[in-house]
Amino acid sequence: MDLMEKNLELVEIQKLEGHTDRVWSVAWNPVSSHADGVSPVLASCSGDNTVRIWEQSSLSRSWTCKTVLEETHTRTVRSCAWSPSGELLATASFDGTTGIWKNYGSDFECIATLEGHENEVKSVSWNASGSYLATCSRDKSVWIWEVLEGNEYECAAVLSEHTQDVKMVQWHPTMDVLFSCSYDDTIKVWWSQDCDGEFECVQTLGESNNGHSSTVWAISFNATGDKMVTCSDDRTLKIWGTDIARMQSGEEYVPWSHLCTLSGYHDRTIYSAHWSRDDIIASGAGDDAIRLFVDSHDSVDGPSYNLLLKKNKAHDNDVNCVQWSRGEGDRLLASASDDGMVKIWQVATKP
Amino acid sequence: MSMLYTVMILKKVLESELWFTVLHRKIKPLAVEARLRNREKKKMTLGLINANPVVQAKKERLVRTQPDQYRDDGVDPLDIYEYVRDIRDPEHPYTLEQLSVLSEESVTVDDQLDRILIKFTPTVQHCSMATIIGLCLRAKLKECLPLHYKVDILVSPGSHADEDSVNKQLNDKERVAAAMENPNLRQLVDECIYSDEI
Numbered sequence: 001m002d003l004m005e006k007n008l009e010l011v012e013i014q015k016l017e018g019h020t021d022r023v024w025s026v027a028w029n030p031v032s033s034h035a036d037g038v039s040p041v042l043a044s045c046s047g048d049n050t051v052r053i054w055e056q057s058s059l060s061r062s063w064t065c066k067t068v069l070e071e072t073h074t075r076t077v078r079s080c081a082w083s084p085s086g087e088l089l090a091t092a093s094f095d096g097t098t099g100i101w102k103n104y105g106s107d108f109e110c111i112a113t114l115e116g117h118e119n120e121v122k123s124v125s126w127n128a129s130g131s132y133l134a135t136c137s138r139d140k141s142v143w144i145w146e147v148l149e150g151n152e153y154e155c156a157a158v159l160s161e162h163t164q165d166v167k168m169v170q171w172h173p174t175m176d177v178l179f180s181c182s183y184d185d186t187i188k189v190w191w192s193q194d195c196d197g198e199f200e201c202v203q204t205l206g207e208s209n210n211g212h213s214s215t216v217w218a219i220s221f222n223a224t225g226d227k228m229v230t231c232s233d234d235r236t237l238k239i240w241g242t243d244i245a246r247m248q249s250g251e252e253y254v255p256w257s258h259l260c261t262l263s264g265y266h267d268r269t270i271y272s273a274h275w276s277r278d279d280i281i282a283s284g285a286g287d288d289a290i291r292l293f294v295d296s297h298d299s300v301d302g303p304s305y306n307l308l309l310k311k312n313k314a315h316d317n318d319v320n321c322v323q324w325s326r327g328e329g330d331r332l333l334a335s336a337s338d339d340g341m342v343k344i345w346q347v348a349t350k351p
Numbered sequence: 352m353s354m355l356y357t358v359m360i361l362k363k364v365l366e367s368e369l370w371f372t373v374l375h376r377k378i379k380p381l382a383v384e385a386r387l388r389n390r391e392k393k394k395m396t397l398g399l400i401n402a403n404p405v406v407q408a409k410k411e412r413l414v415r416t417q418p419d420q421y422r423d424d425g426v427d428p429l430d431i432y433e434y435v436r437d438i439r440d441p442e443h444p445y446t447l448e449q450l451s452v453l454s455e456e457s458v459t460v461d462d463q464l465d466r467i468l469i470k471f472t473p474t475v476q477h478c479s480m481a482t483i484i485g486l487c488l489r490a491k492l493k494e495c496l497p498l499h500y501k502v503d504i505l506v507s508p509g510s511h512a513d514e515d516s517v518n519k520q521l522n523d524k525e526r527v528a529a530a531m532e533n534p535n536l537r538q539l540v541d542e543c544i545y546s547d548e549i
Contacts, residue, residue, distance in 0.1 A: 022528075047528065075532050078525075094529050120529045138529065165526070183523065215523065233523075268501065288499065317498050318524070338524075339498060 003280065003294045003308055007350040010290060010311045010333070016054055016342040018065050021047030023336035025079040025321045031086030040325060041066075042334055043089055044342045045077035051091055051101075053108065054342070063344060072099055072110045079123045079168075084130045094120040098135050100153070111151045116143060116158075125178075127171040132156070134178050136166035142180045142190065144199055159190055161201045168218050173225045175248065181216035187230055187240075191253050202253045205230075205240065210258035212238065220275045227259070227303070229281050231270035237262040237283060237293070239303055259302045265291060265310075268318075276324040280308065280347070282333055284319030288312070290335060292347070315339045404474050407449050426500070428458040431467060434495045439546035440474075441483045441539060450474055452484060465500050467492070472507040481511055483539065485521035486530060491544045 029041040042054045042063075051069040056062070075094035082089055089108070091099040098114040098121055118139035125134045133145040133153065144157040164184035171178055178190040178199065189203040205211045214233035221228045226244035231237050239259045247254040268286030275281050281293040292308040315337035325332040331347040432455055436448040447453040452471050459468045469488055473481045485504050492502050504521045506514050520526055530536050 076528065094532055122525070138526075167525075183519075183526075215519075286501065 004296060004306060008292075008309055008347055009350050010292065010309060010314075010345045011348050013332070013344040013346050014063050016042075016044070016052075016063055016065070016344070017340070018052055018068075019044065019046040019048050019050070019340050019342070021076075022317075022338040022340060023047075023320065023342055024076065026323050026334045026336045026342055027080050027082055027089075028323055028325045028334065029082045029086045030084060030326050040327065040332070042342070042344075043080045043082065044334075044336055045080045045091060046340075047076045049073050049075060049077060049093075051077055051080055051089070052342075067106065067108055069099075069101060069108050069110075072113075073097070075120075078121065081124050081126055083126050084128060090124040090126065090133060092121040092124040092135060096121060096137075098124055098133075100151070102151075112153055114145060114153055116155060117141070122166060123168040123170075125169045125171050127176050127178075128174055129176075132171070132176065134169040134171060134180075136169045136180055138165040140164060140166060140182075142166055142169055142178070142188075144178065144190075144197075146197065156197045157199045159199060159201065161188060161204075162186070167215065170219045170221070173221050173223070174244075175225065179219050179228070181219050181230060183215045185212050185214055185216060185232075187211065187216055187219065189253075189256065193251075193253075203255050205256060205258075210238070210261070212236065215269075217270065218272050218274075220273050220281075222275045222279065223277045227275075228256070229273045229275055231273040231283060233269045235263065235266045235268065235270060237265075237270060237273055237281065237305075239305065241302070260304060262293060262305050265293075265307055271318065272321045272323075274322050274324050276331070277326070277328065278331070280324075280331075281305065282322040282324060284314075284322040284335055284337075286318045288315050288317060288319060288337075290314040290319055290322060290333070290345070311345075314345075315341060315343065404443055404445070404450050406443075406445055407451060425462040426460055426465075426467070426496075428460045428467075429455060431458045431460065431469075431492070431496075435469070435488055435491055437546075438484075438487050438491055439543045441480045441487070441543055447471065447484065467496075467500060467502045469502065469504050470507045471504070472510045476510070476512045478511065481506060481513075481517045482520055483536075483543075485517070486527065486536070487540050487543045489521070489527055490531065490540050 023044050023046045026044045032038040032041045039058050040056045043051055045051045052065050053067045054063050055066045073093040073095050077091050077093045080091045089101045096117050099110050100112040101108045102111045117137040120138045121135050123136050131147055136142045140162045142159040145153045146156045162182045162184050164182055166180050166182045169180045181187045187205040188201050190199045191202045192199045212232040212234050216230050216232045218231050219228055227241045229237055229239055238261050240256045241259045242256045243254050266285045270283050270285045272284040283291045290311040293305045294308045295303045296306045298304050317338035319335050319337050321336040323334050333345040335343045437446045440447055440450050457470050488504050505518050511517055
């Protein structure tokens with residue numbers, strides 16, 4: 001399947017209005033897609049201190065706001081993440097807390113509030129099995145929480161090796177390895193050797209490893225987990241890879257290395273990058289555009305990515321987050337922007 | 352709002368917020384000097400850390416009679432300058448223009464891309480107010496400009512000891528947003544940008 005051959009475009013399916021301030025992040029519920037027979041559900045979080053849950057009606061195919069999670073966070077909600085089971089939603093806020101919400105039919109209730117960070121919490125991520133939660137903050141630390149029975153959460157580790165504000169945390173899709181990226185221009189990898197909950201920083205990807213030269217805003221893995229893409233204020237996307245088979249089979253940590261850098265495509269900060277299940281990388285940047293990249297398979301030395309398409313003026317302001325839906329083959333993309341909108345897009349062949 | 356009160360708020364903010372590196376030592380003399388200043392208010396003696404800021408007389412406002420050189424839908428840098436020249440300095444009761452922190456040359460506009468660049472010159476190399484001034488500029492422009500304009504704010508090259516650090520903070524919109532949610536900082540910024548309306 002050579003996507004570059006096809007004449008593809010990004011079609012706006014719907015614009016979701018409702019938030020009264022910039023929308024920072026969106027997250028698709030992993031267990032809902034048309035394939036599962038369940039309506040797709042999307043969460044969005046905003047500078048208006050709320051989280052909105054959007055659902056697509058199976059009849060009319062249009063999206064509506066099902067619930068608003070409010071009166072809990074007292075400041076901007078910066079990011080949100082669904083647990084792998086799709087039952088829980090974690091919300092990270094500038095008020096220094098992380099909320100855990102449970103879906104009870106048509107309503108959501110905040111069943112736990114994780115405190116501990118000294119200031120704004122920037123990101124939250126669940127591991128593949130849902131047994132760990134990670135959060136990060138401007139206080140330069142990354143916290144790992146163990147998910148226990150009875151809505152209990154216990155802090156398993158406080159990791160303080162970043163020298164600046166940590167922007168995002170992301171668990172590896174298949175292994176309990178945690179990645180974090182920061183205002184200090186680096187990406188750090190955290191691993192627990194004996195899987196005993198003692199995490200330590202096993203690798204730092206900085207300028208000396210062909211790393212970024214400014215704040216790294218986001219990390220995203222491909223479906224198999226052997227590659228990741230990172231995006232930065234330095235206006236580049238970088239692709240990194242590892243020998244995942246060796247990592248999964250052995251006891252040892254296998255380091256990540258730089259594979260390629262996509263530069264010259266963006267002229268403003270890139271706030272978000274997301275790798276789809278069918279290998280399309282989407283980016284959202286400060287020039288209001290969404291770009292899609294695919295591997296051209298031209299090079300024998302490793303991946304070589306080309307611009308598939310650029311959607312100018314995707315929003316009226318900066319695109320803060322892009323997220324592919326989890327369903328197989330539907331190629332739906334959600335985007336969040338400083339213009340207060342969430343948009344749903346579809347990659348389609350031009351008529 | 353007295354200078355002393357403003358400075359005390361500043362001190363509290365800088366101690367608690369710590370969103371930018373502040374050399375603590377610099378704050379104490381400021382508070383002491385400000386108290387002295389209050390007493391000598393009538394004499395208008397400025398005993399702050401920058402004891403002798405160079406204060407310019409308020410510039411005459413030019414009435415532009417010539418047709419605009421810029422396209423109709425573009426933004427004239429001088430129009431933007433009008434929005435920011437009267438922002439009051441957080442330390443002194445003068446405008447940024449009067450203290451030469453800003454001048455007409457501070458603003459450049461890229462009409463093609465709708466981008467604005469502002470370079471400001473802090474009064475001293477170790478000015479701890481540099482990030483506050485930057486926040487004031489952002490807050491003021493956010494109100495005045497259409498949504499899609501991109502604004503970059505830098506200190507004039509060579510004008511500040513922590514130039515790179517200050518620039519990085521001022522252009523990290525997440526940091527700026529979080530700072531503006533701090534009520535003390537927001538209040539200080541509001542006082543600076545709305546001072547001409549008092």
